[in-house]
Amino acid sequence: MLSLDEARAAAGILNADVWPGLTPDEREYRRQVLDRIARRVAEDGVRVSVPSPERGSQFMPFAALKGFEDVIAEVEEGAEGCSWRVSPHKRPGDAAGEIPGPNGPGIR
Missing domain, CATH: 1.10.287 (Helix Hairpins)
Structure with missing residues (x-):
């Protein structure tokens, strides 16, 4: 100890x-x-984070969901305008401090 x-x-x-x-x-x-x-x-003792390739395996049960592979492909391609995505990151043209939603300006 x-x-x-x-x-x-x-x-x-x-x-x-x-x-x-x-x-x-x-x-x-x-x-x-x-x-x-x-x-x-x-x-x-000190805890160490799991390396990225191994972390993703915790989500494998979701592979049984219909459309899961399509959502993963959209995320990997960086698809803009995905209907389920709300980005916490500022994109060009966004008002300062707003979180953009799928249909334009979002919440503050």
């Missing part, structure tokens, strides 16, 4: 003092959250 200081260093956990302009209550809340993360890392 790692010490809390070793866990913070191993996981790259920041100190709550790195964010300027926080209220004392917010700073204390962040300190508590970061301490809980450090305790979890000290007990269980």
Whole structure:
């Protein structure tokens, strides 16, 4: 088991003092959250994300759904105007801060 200081260093956990302009209550809340993360890392070790090619296998049960392959093909081709897609990314011509929907400007 790692010490809390070793866990913070191993996981790259920041100190709550790195964010300027926080209220004392917010700073204390962040300190508590970061301490809980450090305790979890000290007990269980650092968690590593799964490489991308292996992550996709969790969605394989959806392959049985009708139209799944078509949706995947649209996403891979970067299809514009897909009726189910709402992009959180700003595209040229979008109003600042809006999330575009399938039929034009979306929500703010």
